[in-house]
C-alpha cells in the first residue's frame with residue numbers, strides 16, 4: 205500500500221481488529237514511570253511483519269489471580285524514550301497465556317524505532333528495537349537474514365549471537381532490515397536429559413517438562429495447547445533467541461515442527477500410523493499465533509487480544525478431495541483456523557511471497573508404509589528417480605497412464621498411488637495465489653519462500669565401480685527420496701513453467717528445513733532432460749538442529765557405501781563426503797574418501813549429476829544474509845562450528861566459513877551465480 209493516511213489506515217486496522225498505537229505527529233518525552241523488571245516479562249519482547257507505516261509489537265507479562273490486566277505500550281524514535289511517537293493501553297489476557305500484541309501504526313518508513321511495555325505498577329519490559337519497511341518505490345538496497353531450525357533442546361543458538369555482533373558493527377546501509385524465519389521456530393519433540401543425556405555427540409539440555417505429553421520413542425510431544433505454549437516459552441527463553449527477537453522484526457512462516465514432526469493438514473503420524481488430530485492442529489495454530497507476532501489471518505476474525513479457537517473433534521477423514529485435501533469438516537475448520545501464507549513488499553527490490561508447506565499438503569507418499577517395499581538396504585537413502593516420479597504423479601503420471609506396478613530391479617511393487625491425486629504440497633488455493641502473486645509482483649526480486657528446499661538432491665549410483673556392492677536396481681539416477689519440495693516434481697514444474705511462461709525475471713527461492721547450506725539454480729528438470737533454470741535458489745543451514753552429515757557420522761557403521769557419505773580419517777576426523785556425492789557424484793566421493801585429494805576427486809566429477817548446484821554443505825549451521833539491489837542479488841552464508849554449547853565470547857564464537865553467491869539481474873535469459881569464498885574452508889562443498 206503506497207498511499208497512507210490516518211483514515212485508510214484506521215479502516216484497515218479496524219478490519220484487522222487491531223489494538224492500535226497510532227503515532228502522533230510531534231514526538232514527546234515519555235510520561236510513564238518505567239522501571240525495567242525483566243523477570244516479570246520472561247520471554248522479553250518481539251516485533252514482526254513490518255510494513256512502511258506499521259509493525260506488530262509483542263510481549264508476555266504473566267499475572268496471577270486474575271483473568272486480565274492492561275499494559276502500556278510505547279514506541280519511540282530513541283532508546284531513552286525522549287521522543288515517543290505513540291502510547292497505547294493494551295489488554296493482556298490469561299486466556300492468551302498473557303501474550304500481548306499491538307500494532308504500532310502511523311510510523312515513518314525505513315526508520316528504526318524503540319519500544320517497551322509497562323504494567324500498572326510501573327514494572328517495565330526490556331526495550332526492543334524494530335524497523336519499518338521502506339516505501340514500495342524506495343530504491344535502496346535491501347538486506348535481511350534468513351534462518352530456520354533452532355533446537356534449544358540439542359544445541360546452542362550461537363548463530364544469532366554472531367548475527368547480532370555483526371549487525372551492531374555494520375555501517376549504515378549494511379544493517380539488516382529484518383529476519384525471515386522459515387520454520388522450526390520450535391521443536392515440539394522434547395527430550396529429557398535424565399532419560400536421554402546425549403544424542404550424537406550433543407548434550408541434551410533441560411528445557412522443562414511438556415504438560416500432558418505423549419511419549420514417542422525418546423521424545424515427549426504436546427497433546428494440548430498448554431504443551432505447545434510450554435515449548436514456545438522454552439525456545440524463547442533462550443537468551444540468544446530472545447536478544448535476536450528484541451533487535452529485529454521477524455517475519456515468520458512455520459514448517460513441520462510448529463505442529464508435528466511427521467504431521468500434515470490436521471494429521472499426525474507415529475510409527476507409520478496416521479491419526480486424525482484436528483484439536484491438536486488448532487492448538488498448534490493458537491500457540492503460534494500467541495507467540496509469533498505476525499499478520500497471519502485467523503478464522504475468528506481480526507482481534508489481536510485472543511485467538512478464539514474453533515471447536516473441533518478428532519474425527520476420521522475417510523476421503524481426500526480432488527486436490528488431496530482431507531474431505532472432512534473438522535479438518536477444514538482446524539486447518540482454516542489460521543491462514544499463514546502471505547506476502548510482504550519491502551522497498552522497490554523485494555517481494556517476499558511466503559507459502560505454508562504443511563497445512564495443505566498431502567501425505568508424503570515416500571513416508572507411507574506401502575513405500576517400505578522400496579527400501580534398499582544396500583543403498584541407504586537412495587530411491588530410483590523414476591520411482592519417485594511415479595509416486596509423485598499419482599493417477600496423472602505419464603499422461604494419466606500410471607503403471608499398475610513399479611519395477612525395482614527384478615521386483616514388481618504395487619503402485620499404491622495409481623488412483624490418487626498428483627502430489628501437492630501447496631494445495632489448489634494456495635498454489636493459485638502463489639502464481640498470481642508472482643505474476644503481479646513489480647519488485648525487482650520475487651523471493652518465494654518454499655520452507656522445504658526445492659533443489660534436487662540426487663546422485664549417480666549407476667556409476668559405482670563393479671563389485672563394490674550389489675548392482676544398482678534403478679534405471680539411472682538416485683534421489684534421496686521424498687520429504688521436501690525437490691520431490692514434488694509435478695508441482696514444482698507447474699510453478700517454474702509459470703515463471704517461464706509469464707516472463708518473470710528476478711525469481712529467487714529461499715528455504716530452510718534441510719539443516720544444510722545449498723546454493724544453485726531453480727530448474728524443473730536435470731539431465732538427461734533439458735536443464736533450463738528459471739531462477740536462483742538458496743537453502744540455509746540450521747541455526748542449531750543436527751543435520752545429515754552429523755547423523756551419518758554416527759550411522760552406517762561398517763556399511764559398504766559408508767565412504768560415499770563420510771570419510772573416517774586415522775586421527776578420528778570425519779569428513780562429509782556426502783557433499784561431494786551430491787555435488788559431483790559417486791566417483792568423486794569415493795576418490796576423496798580413499799585419497800583425501802580434493803583435486804583428484806573433482807577431476808572425476810559427473811557434470812550431469814548436479815548442474816543445478818554451486819554449493820552444498822550437509823553439515824553447516826548458521827544463517828544467510830540476502831543483499832538485494834537494482835542490479836544483483838547476493839546471498840552470504842555465514843557458517844558457524846557445530847553448536848554443541850553456547851559460545852563463551854560475545855561474538856558468538858568463530859566462523860567456519862563465509863561464502864557469497866551473487867546473481868546479476870537477468871532479463872529473458874538465464875541466471876548465473878558467481879561464487880566468492882570470503883573466509884574459511886568449504887572445499888568439500890564447491
Ligand SMILES: [Fe+2]
Nearest residue numbers: 353388717749
Ligand atoms: Fe528442522
